[in-house]
Amino acid sequence: MNPISETxxxxxxxxxxxxxEYGAIDLALDLLDRGxxxxxxxxxxxxxxxxxxxxxxxxxxxxxxxEHAATAVSDRVVAAVxxxxxxxxxxxxxxxxxxxxxxxxxxxxLLTEVLRLRGWQVDFLGASVPDAHLITYLHQxxxxxxxxxxxxxxxxxxxxxxxxxxxxxxxxxxAGGRGFGPGGHRARLLGADAxxxxxxxxADRLDRGLPPFPPQPAALEHLADGEYTYLAGRRGDLVARVxxxxxxAYPPMASYDARQMETTAEDLAHYADFLAxxxxxxxxxxxxxxxxxxxxxLRARGVPDGAVPAALDVFAGELRDFPxxxxxxxxxxxxxxxxx
Amino acid sequence: MSGTxxxxxxxxxxxxxxxSPPDRPAPxxxxxxxxxxxPPGRPVPDEQQRTRFLLEVGARLSxxxxxxxxxxxxVELVVPFLxxxxxxxxxxxxxxxxxxxxxxxxxxxxxxGVITAAEASTVPGLAEALTGFPPAPSRWLDPAQAPGWxxxxxxxxxxxxxxxxxxxxxxxxxxxxxxxxxxxPSFEEETEALVxxxxxxxxxxxxxxxxxxxxxxxxxxxxxxxxxxxLPELDGVELAGSLRASQKATRIGGDFYDVYLPGPAxxxxxxxxxxxxxxxxxxxxxxxxxxxxxxxxxxxxxxxxSLRALMLVERRPERLAELLNRFLxxxxxxxxxxxxxxxELRPAAGRLRVGLTAAGHPPPLILRRxxxxxxxxxxxxxxGVFNEVTAASVAVDLAPGELCLLYSDGITEAFGGPxxxxxxxxxxxxxxxxxxxxxxxxxxxxxxxxxSTEWLxxxxxxxxxxxxxxxxxxxx
Ligand code: B12
Numbered sequence: 022m023n024p025i026s027e028t029x030x031x032x033x034x035x036x037x038x039x040x041x042e043y044g045a046i047d048l049a050l051d052l053l054d055r056g057x058x059x060x061x062x063x064x065x066x067x068x069x070x071x072x073x074x075x076x077x078x079x080x081x082x083x084x085x086x087x088e089h090a091a092t093a094v095s096d097r098v099v100a101a102v103x104x105x106x107x108x109x110x111x112x113x114x115x116x117x118x119x120x121x122x123x124x125x126x127x128x129x130x131l132l133t134e135v136l137r138l139r140g141w142q143v144d145f146l147g148a149s150v151p152d153a154h155l156i157t158y159l160h161q162x163x164x165x166x167x168x169x170x171x172x173x174x175x176x177x178x179x180x181x182x183x184x185x186x187x188x189x190x191x192x193x194x195x196a197g198g199r200g201f202g203p204g205g206h207r208a209r210l211l212g213a214d215a216x217x218x219x220x221x222x223x224a225d226r227l228d229r230g231l232p233p234f235p236p237q238p239a240a241l242e243h244l245a246d247g248e249y250t251y252l253a254g255r256r257g258d259l260v261a262r263v264x265x266x267x268x269x270a271y272p273p274m275a276s277y278d279a280r281q282m283e284t285t286a287e288d289l290a291h292y293a294d295f296l297a298x299x300x301x302x303x304x305x306x307x308x309x310x311x312x313x314x315x316x317x318x319l320r321a322r323g324v325p326d327g328a329v330p331a332a333l334d335v336f337a338g339e340l341r342d343f344p345x346x347x348x349x350x351x352x353x354x355x356x357x358x359x360x361x
Numbered sequence: 362m363s364g365t366x367x368x369x370x371x372x373x374x375x376x377x378x379x380x381s382p383p384d385r386p387a388p389x390x391x392x393x394x395x396x397x398x399x400p401p402g403r404p405v406p407d408e409q410q411r412t413r414f415l416l417e418v419g420a421r422l423s424x425x426x427x428x429x430x431x432x433x434x435x436v437e438l439v440v441p442f443l444x445x446x447x448x449x450x451x452x453x454x455x456x457x458x459x460x461x462x463x464x465x466x467x468x469x470x471x472x473x474g475v476i477t478a479a480e481a482s483t484v485p486g487l488a489e490a491l492t493g494f495p496p497a498p499s500r501w502l503d504p505a506q507a508p509g510w511x512x513x514x515x516x517x518x519x520x521x522x523x524x525x526x527x528x529x530x531x532x533x534x535x536x537x538x539x540x541x542x543x544x545x546p547s548f549e550e551e552t553e554a555l556v557x558x559x560x561x562x563x564x565x566x567x568x569x570x571x572x573x574x575x576x577x578x579x580x581x582x583x584x585x586x587x588x589x590x591x592l593p594e595l596d597g598v599e600l601a602g603s604l605r606a607s608q609k610a611t612r613i614g615g616d617f618y619d620v621y622l623p624g625p626a627x628x629x630x631x632x633x634x635x636x637x638x639x640x641x642x643x644x645x646x647x648x649x650x651x652x653x654x655x656x657x658x659x660x661x662x663x664x665x666x667s668l669r670a671l672m673l674v675e676r677r678p679e680r681l682a683e684l685l686n687r688f689l690x691x692x693x694x695x696x697x698x699x700x701x702x703x704x705e706l707r708p709a710a711g712r713l714r715v716g717l718t719a720a721g722h723p724p725p726l727i728l729r730r731x732x733x734x735x736x737x738x739x740x741x742x743x744x745g746v747f748n749e750v751t752a753a754s755v756a757v758d759l760a761p762g763e764l765c766l767l768y769s770d771g772i773t774e775a776f777g778g779p780x781x782x783x784x785x786x787x788x789x790x791x792x793x794x795x796x797x798x799x800x801x802x803x804x805x806x807x808x809x810x811x812x813s814t815e816w817l818x819x820x821x822x823x824x825x826x827x828x829x830x831x832x833x834x835x836x837x
Contacts, residue, residue, distance in 0.1 A: 040801065040836075085796055089804035096803075122818075124811040148807070149814060153610035161577055163427040191424040191434060256818075257781025264779070280792070286779035290818075 024057050025065045034070045037091035037098075038083065045094050046101045059106040060138050063131050064221055067095050067102075071127060079314070081321040092127055099127070103134045110142035113165035115227065116158065117143055118150040120180035120200075125172035128198055132168060135220040136227070141165075152183050159192050166193045166214075166231050168223065171200035174207075174311070175294040178253070178301045181211045188212065193231035197223055207302045212238030241303070248343045249300040252293060260290045263335050271331040291315075292332060296346060305349040312353040330354055405549050406442070414442055418559060422566040426573040429462075435537070435563045436464035436471050443552060443559070444523075444539035446513055451567070452491055452533040453478060459491060459535070465513040476510065483508050484538075490526035493533025499525035499557065504543075512540055521547045525560045529568030537563065580611070587613045587662045593620055595643060597708025599833040601802035603810040606826045607771075608654050614826035615650035615657025615699075616769045619665045621672050641676055647767040647830045648701030648722065657826075660697055664688075678703040678718035682741060682752040686720075689745030698745035702767050704832060705754075713759040713834035718752050720744050723773065726766045726791060727757055728805075732798045734791040737765070764802060764833035766794060771825035772809070777817045785816045802833040 029048070036044040052062050074091050077083040083091075117133045119126055126148040133145040146158065159167060167187050171180045177200055187194050196205070196213035197220075205216035214231050217223035244250070252259065264286045268274040277285065291311075299308035316329045337350045406414065421434050428451065436447040448463040457478040464471040482488040484507065486500045502522035512519055520543035527534040537560055541547070548556065592600040606614030623641035646668060650657045664685060671684055681703060689699060702725055705716035717725055721743025727735040741752030757765060768790070775785040793812050797805045806829050817824055 040799070042801075084799075085808075086799040089797075089800045089808055093801045093804040122814060124807065124814070126807075148811075151609035154612060157577070157610045160426040160573065161581070163425070163430040189424055190426075191421065191430055257779070261780040283779070290779035294818075 024052060024055060025061060030066060030070050030073070033066055034073055034091075037070060037074070037094040038087055040090040040094060042094050042097050045098050049098045049102050050105055053102065053105055059102050060135055060221065062102050063099060063134055064219065067098055068131060071095055079318050079321065096127060096130065099130055099134055103137065106138060108137045108140065110137070111140040112142065114142045114144065114162060116146065116155075116162065116164045116167040118146040118155055118167065118169060119148045120169055120171040120176045120183060121151050122149055122179055123171055123173060123176045124148045125170070125198070128172055129170035132170065132197065132220040132223055135224055139224045139228070141227070152186050155183060156186050156190060159187060159190055164192060166195050166227065168195045168197065170198040171196070172198045174200045174307050175298045176200060177207060177211065177298050178249070181301070184211055184213055188214070195223060195226065195231065202304070202307070207304065210241070210302055241301070243303040243345070244301070246345060248345050249297055251343070252297040252300060252346065256290065256293050256297070259339060260286060260293055262339055263289050263332070266338065267332060267335045270335060271328065273325065273328070289332060292336060296336070296349060299349050300345060303345075305352045308349045309353045309356045313356055316357055330357055405551060406555070411551070411555055414555070415558065418562050422562055426570050428567060428570040428574050431563070431566045431570045432462045433471050435566070436462050439539065439559060440464045441466040443556060445542050445545070446516060446540040448511060448538040449527075449535055449563070450476070450481065450487065450491060450538070451535040452493065452571070463513060465516065472513070474510065480508065480510070484511065484524065486524045487536055490524060490536035491533060493526070493529055496528065497526050499523055499553075499560070511538060516540070516542070518543055520545055523548055523556065525556055527560050527564035527567060529564050529571070532568050532571055534564040534567040534571070584611050584613050584658070587658045589618055590620065593622065595706065597713055597835050598643075598706050599802040599835050600645070601806035601831045603806045603829040604827070605810065605814070607824050608658075611655070613655060613658035615652050615661050616648070616771060616826035616828035617650070617661040617665055618645065618647040618767070618828055618830045619668065620645050621669060642705040642707045642716070644672065644676070644678070645704040645706065645767070645830065645832060646701060647769065647828055648699055649769040649771070649826070649828070650699045651697050653826060657697070660699070664699060664701075678705060678716065678754050679752045682718060682720045682744065683750055686744045686747070686750045690748070696745055698743055700743045702739070704765065704767065706832065708834070711761060715757045715759060715765050715832060716754050717757060717765070718754040720750065720752050723768060723770055723787070726794055727759070728764050728766065728794050728797060730760060730763055730798065732795045734795050759834040761834050761836040762799070764805065764831050766805075766809075767830040767832070769826065769828040771827035772813050772829060774825060775813055775817050775827070785813065802831040805833070806831045
């Protein structure tokens with residue numbers, strides 16, 4: 022019988038939600054004492070609990086503060102489990118880093134500890150690692166491979182630059198995290214040498230070895246239409262225009278105060294970022310996923326259903342000369358009205 | 362042979378050798394089988410193959426500035442194109458020992474080892490090649506003279522052995538040894554010429570990597586002291602910091618923070634009690650030296666270390682500000698100035714009293730349990746400009762979970778936002794801070810850093826350094 026049952030995960034989640042660091046650590050260490058492998062505690066307890074944290078936040082049951090507090094507890098739990106297991110490195114060095122601008126450090130942290138448990142010597146560079154720092158680090162340490170974690174699809178264009186830079190100094194890249202898409206197809210597109218859906222499979226993949234010198238991947242032909250470049254370069258402009266147009270087209274905005282207007286502009290900037298990322302990897306599903314997720318989040322917070330379609334409409338109006346972007350916007354709008 | 366142990370197991374039989382990777386042709390023969398007669402022909406590479414080879418060599422060797430990676434790449438490139446086995450011996454390091462890497466056509470991964478100077482001298486021409494001076498031509502070795510470590514386990518006697526010095530630009534760059542099995546053709550004239558060109562490329566790459574490595578290790582030593590210190594665990598206080606320098610490769614800049622523990626206690630090591638017996642409190646400093654990059658970072662480091670020394674004789678924050686001001690005024694022009702906040706930490710009876718002293722620095726913010734954000738009234742003159750400075754301390758009491766945020770103006774003066782041209786400003790910082798009620802210190806620091814980074818987004822441009830430090834009264 023699996024000792025990490027749903028009940029155990031629920032219990033863990035409750036402790037994490039109360040910011041009960043010591044309670045959560047005790048629970049995890051108790052599992053270790055009962056013979057549960059450290060890797061399982063990390064991946065079958067902490068990881069699924071974190072995914073639940075996201076659902077609770079999205080459903081407006083948990084506040085941002087609680088989400089953060091719970092994640093901070095999980096981070097401590099990961100540290101405690103690692104300290105308890107204390108694996109000794111017997112294999113080569115692997116560097117783990119979050120993409121530039123990526124602050125979801127916990128997924129990468131889990132990967133780090135799992136790889137350590139499998140005997141690798143792992144250097145974890147943390148959240149949002151700038152290229153210049155990462156590349157310098159690669160020159161200094163010559164790792165077997167570098168693992169790049171990207172949770173937010175909006176970080177993919179930057180991650181692509183990072184990936185290319187790593188490969189051009191001759192270090193193979195293992196990519197992972199939700200940002201690369203459910204089947205990892207975005208990782209392949211961006212030229213990663215390997216991809217894995219979980220830390221466990223990532224460790225298995227490394228066991229098989231990565232090619233020592235990566236061949237050059239194909240260029241992203243679809244970028245030739247300039248749509249991504251425009252969107253990324255004129256983001257501020259576009260967001261300002263969309264915000265203005267939307268406030269005329271969407272009546273509830275008339276009564277917004279300054280703070281609400283700004284929050285709306287920030288939300289619209291997110292639309293622009295996700296749309297730009299979708300254009301970059303030429304993957305409309307990326308944008309549609311974001312839009313359906315956002316609609317759910319807003320619904321849970323009592324925002325009227327019309328807000329998201331109205332925003333998509335205004336974007337489509339502002340991006341009249343951008344057929345690919347308009348196609349993505351239309352697909353997302355259709356997903357909202359379609360049966361779901 | 363002491364220093365020559367390779368990673369492979371000499372007793373391994375052919376049967377359990379790891380399979381060759383897909384990107385290399387399978388070995389023609391089991392390595393330890395007797396060579397057949399006639400030899401398997403090794404076609405002399407034609408013009409086009411030679412050009413392709415050199416192009417690849419150029420691309421791959423120029424990619425890395427890491428010594429080990431360059432050497433590994435080189436031996437991997439040359440086998441099996443020009444030889445059945447290749448060894449690079451790197452110039453001697455500490456204690457005259459030389460690291461080597463060796464690729465064979467039947468191994469997935471180059472093997473590695475270390476030899477002493479004495480061992481190197483058993484290979485004719487190798488010792489000379491390793492000193493790099495005088496420049497020596499490549500030379501043929503009598504395979505019978507080759508010591509065992511030169512060739513892969515089970516390789517059998519070599520038919521041909523060529524030792525080529527790697528010409529480094531002004532530094533010794535090591536030597537290359539190429540081997541062909543007994544019964545295979547020797548190196549033709551064209552191939553020898555190609556080996557010389559290859560050796561020149563490898564030597565250039567290795568010497569560049571050597572120089573880079575030397576500089577970057579010096580750099581690392583020098584900058585380590587300029588990076589933010591790990592924050593200590595203190596009784597009653599939770600500390601969390603974030604520092605993002607505009608200088609991304611080295612991560613150093615003019616923003617800094619540091620923590621000074623009381624003590625060292627006269628008997629025994631420094632305790633983790635923030636207030637020692639005579640009531641001295643742990644002190645936290647966060648500051649900002651005018652300017653960016655290495656120059657600002659060096660001055661920031663000097664301020665941090667001066668504070669450490671000053672604190673042996675003076676712990677009153679107002680006096681410390683005065684002394685630092687004099688210290689900065691003592692620099693020859695062009696002088697630089699700095700702003701700073703000092704925070705004395707005194708936990709007592711489940712609360713935390715923080716004594717704040719500001720010197721020209723944005724006043725710290727205080728987050729209360731109900732989400733109210735207050736601005737500390739600590740004000741004072743910046744350091745390094747005026748002969749006289751005023752700095753007055755104010756005390757703030759924090760209930761468990763409440764916190765005090767020290768930050769640098771790189772946070773509030775960040776340009777960006779949804780429209781790309783707005784300043785983040787203190788009002789946004791306050792608003793964002795007020796959403797952090799109930800979070801542990803580390804989550805608060807992380808969140809504020811993340812929001813600030815998102816505010817800057819990819820609006821390019823040159824950012825300022827950004828520092829944040831959260832001082833929180835522990836909840837348990
Ligand atoms: C905790 C959390 C945060 C924390 C992160 C703190 C931290 N230190 O990590 C904070 C609060 C900072 C945060 C912020 C944000 N978040 Co958030 N966050 C989460 C949450 C709830 C959990 C993340 C987590 O720890 N997952 C657990 C790990 C184990 O999951 P995992 O991705 O499956 O990881 C496994 C594999 O992917 C793999 N793997 C991971 N990395 C790598 C790397 C390699 C090389 C390999 C091979 C494998 C690999 O191994 C892991 C273990 O098996 C998720 C929800 C979720 N379902 O994940 C949202 C989530 C990721 N966040 C989301 C969003 C939108 C945000 C914000 C934009 C919100 C905002 N408006 O501010 C910001 C952006 C921050 C930023 N710039 O990065 C969305 C993303 C939506 C989308 N469509 O992309 C999510 C999905 C929320 C949701 N659906 O409920 N978040």
